Amino acid sequence: MAYLTKKIRETILCFLITVSTYNLFAQSLEILDTASYPQRMKWWNEARFGMFIHWGLYSQIGYNEWAMEIFSIPYSEYYSFRDRFNPQRFNAAEWVQLASEAGMKYMVVTTKHHDGFCMFDSDHTSFDIMSTPYRNDPVAALSAECNKQGIKFGAYYSMLDWHHPNYSPVRSYWDTTERKRSPDSAKYFSYLSAQISEIQKKYHPAIFWFDWQKDMKNKQLMMTLWQQMMIENPQLIINNRLHASGKPGDYLTPENWIPIHGYKDNNGNNISFEVCYTIDRTSWGYNPYSRYFLSTRDIIRTLCEVASKGGNLLLNIGPKPDGSIQDEFKIRLTETGQWLKKYGESIYGTSASVLAPLPFYGRSTTKNNIVYLQVFNMPKDSIIRFPRLKNTITAIRLTDQPAQPLNWRLKANEVVITMPAGYYDPNCFVLSVETDGAPISLHSGIYFPAADTIRLPVTLCLPSKQNKPIEQGYKINYIELSAKDTLFYSFKTESAGLYKSVIQYSFNQPEKTIQAQITFNGEPVHKKISVPNRRSYVETTVSNVLLSKGENTISVTLPELDDKVIFKFEGLILIPYKN
Known part of the structure; x- marks a missing residue:
């Protein structure tokens, strides 16, 4: 451990807040089962908000999930962490309850990250949770608890594997003297397939979230894997990281960034996507040294930003090695849930905005015959202005206080709303604009109705x-x-x-x-x-x-x-x- 402690100190001394991101720039999506697609994706497209969890042996190091590579930790030292992994404070009911209280509709849990350690009881390797002093299966507990509390369960699985002797290409450049291998890709694919089938049969995930597909270049093999998965669960939703091209899958996965205008196909139709973001801006896994977290306001506005473009937000936390969740996460998630209790109808089940984001400072979503204006900052004159619609507006209301309609008027090509004195939410407040049909924008593109900044x-x-x-x-x-x-x-x-x-x-x-x-x-x-x-x-x-x-x-x-x-x-x- 002295070696590792020294490396951590050296790195922390020169640490500049960054997040290592792997951006996928797919501009199209190859939906593999078009017949079942609308029905399979219905709940997912309505959910809009999910919890991502990165938890594993790397949580003990307290830096991030790439710690083994970042610190060039020798295999023998890294794998000794399993002998000390004993998360006695893990409580699946509390984790799922936190997600529920945050207003999240699904949860994606790391079953295996790049280090190859399996956080579940696997029949295909001894390098799993059952080889630790803990000897319990947290994935089984979380799957059961999600089912009990009405949260959809998802399984994250990294196809990169620093532990498996047959993974190719070999990435153990930091420890070549200790371990040399001649990988057999066919044997690794057999292992991969067996574990994925095992996860499906034991834990019944609604979502399979693959990662690090860049080395998976044999499309025929990947399509064989996809067919196997869909036979085992015809309702399964799979992200677009199954193959190196980043195209086969049910939705796109921009990581730690939000696409400028969402994604559209050649016909102008919205493509489903999910932005994965981490509250701790320095790491996906647990990092006790971090002091840079998204605020509650950041989370709420990011959720509005993503939903306004027709996407989902998968928000990550990194639990502690003892299985508890730090207060920085719990407080922010609880406060986000309180906001969603007031304004959640402007998020869940909505479609992308029919308006440009401006001139009001905020975002907008649409559902049925309602345009939701998610306002980030109140204008100095307490007047909200937005571009006129083709529809007739029947009423405008405070979303959290709908009984009393607001005063509004048409002025040339804009709608002018007079806000009640003293009404404000520093995170974001929402107005419901009710129309006589499906809302249609009068203006294409971005429109500024007044001679203002x-x-x-x-x-x-x-x-x-x-x-x-x-x-x-x-x-x-x-x-x-x-x-x-x-x-x-x-x-x-x-x-x-x-x-x-x-x-x-x-x-x-x-x-x-x-x-x-x-x-x-x-x-x-x-x-x-x-x-x-x-x-x-x-x-x-x-x-x-x-x-x-x-x-x-x-x-x-x-x-x-x-x-x-x-x-x-x-x-x-x-x-x-x-x-």
């Missing part, structure tokens, strides 16, 4: 690479740009006007000056920009710009940016010059 965050842009992810920094969303990238904005304004344009950004080389080219309605403007230090987000005035009534376009590019510069683009602000 126009904020164009990165979440509203159309990147030249549609799959380029939005990253989340501390309270900041951004896209990393290269010289090859161009970002586009397209929006409508009610009237023409003169605006001051401001660019928001940061980059890692304060000694440099960068040339930005921003094109407003076809007119390019060149601006040299810089930063005072590598940690600052900067707002720099670009130029005055005349916006047209109706359609406006803006593009952003950095044509001379070199590869050593990490440029993070946050957005644009257009501030009107008022008469």
